Amino acid sequence: MKRIVLAGLRGLALASVVACNSASRDAGAFTSAGVAHLEQGEYDRAIRDFDRALALQPGFVVAWKNRALAYKGKGDLERAIADYDQAILLAPTDAKIINDRGAAYFGLNDFTRAIQDFDRAVALKPDQGAAMKNRGRAHFILGNFAQAAADLQRGLALDSADAQATLWLHLARRRLSQDDSDDFAAHAGAADSTRWPAPVLGYFLGTVSADQLRAAATDATGAFEQSKDAPCVVSFYLGESALLRGARDEATELFRETRASCPKDGSEQKAAVAELQRLHSKSAS
Numbered sequence: 001m002k003r004i005v006l007a008g009l010r011g012l013a014l015a016s017v018v019a020c021n022s023a024s025r026d027a028g029a030f031t032s033a034g035v036a037h038l039e040q041g042e043y044d045r046a047i048r049d050f051d052r053a054l055a056l057q058p059g060f061v062v063a064w065k066n067r068a069l070a071y072k073g074k075g076d077l078e079r080a081i082a083d084y085d086q087a088i089l090l091a092p093t094d095a096k097i098i099n100d101r102g103a104a105y106f107g108l109n110d111f112t113r114a115i116q117d118f119d120r121a122v123a124l125k126p127d128q129g130a131a132m133k134n135r136g137r138a139h140f141i142l143g144n145f146a147q148a149a150a151d152l153q154r155g156l157a158l159d160s161a162d163a164q165a166t167l168w169l170h171l172a173r174r175r176l177s178q179d180d181s182d183d184f185a186a187h188a189g190a191a192d193s194t195r196w197p198a199p200v201l202g203y204f205l206g207t208v209s210a211d212q213l214r215a216a217a218t219d220a221t222g223a224f225e226q227s228k229d230a231p232c233v234v235s236f237y238l239g240e241s242a243l244l245r246g247a248r249d250e251a252t253e254l255f256r257e258t259r260a261s262c263p264k265d266g267s268e269q270k271a272a273v274a275e276l277q278r279l280h281s282k283s284a285s
Helices: 002-039 043-056 061-074 077-090 095-107 111-124 129-142 145-158 163-175 181-190 198-205 210-217 230-245 248-261 267-284
Strands: none
Touching: 002 043, 002 061, 043 061, 061 077, 061 095, 077 095, 095 111, 095 129, 111 129, 129 145, 129 163, 129 267, 145 163, 163 181, 163 198, 163 230, 181 198, 198 210, 198 230, 210 230, 230 248, 230 267, 248 267
């Protein structure tokens, strides 16, 4: 009788292992399908696949992380953050997930929480260049130009070809009245000249005029690979240039143009809104 009971228990244990392995395989298959839909921009289909994966395996970090990306793609940042929260509970030392949650907070204009996450990501992984540069942009938007410059400089030390970070570092240093001509030229030379925002680098180097910059942003000849948001972000960089020259009225109009035409989740749009607030405060004082 004892042998029969033991054999039964072994059978139940084996069945449990087989069922667990089957659920794990199915969760992995659903997640793989979800990632494929995510890459195609089919966010609702991706979310349904990740839902199925998590129903089978609630502790599957990859499914939580990718469902967060799908919600972010849909513009539902609150639900994205909720999924990132779950992923971080399961993987509290994953610096990339923490940085991604910070980016979602950044999208919601919650820069305090965004910076907290970027701080945590960098503490966990000191070479987390994305978190450093994200934190630098957040500090720039808040007007903390010294902190912004320090973070962007550290980020560029890890990825010297990042043209956008090169521009933001240059702007932060100029706001601090620092002459970074040689360093800016060196970083600009390392950037890919075939991709946007290469013409913006040329503008600040003095080799591209404002009219040429606007024309380059709408160039349909395929001279370089550009962002779909290129036309609207040009006004932000022209606004920063006007601000540095002391042309406050011109800068205000250009920042208003950015605010009205750029996507609200873009760094340049958020920075333009912050610059307008600072300009208004100075006018009122």
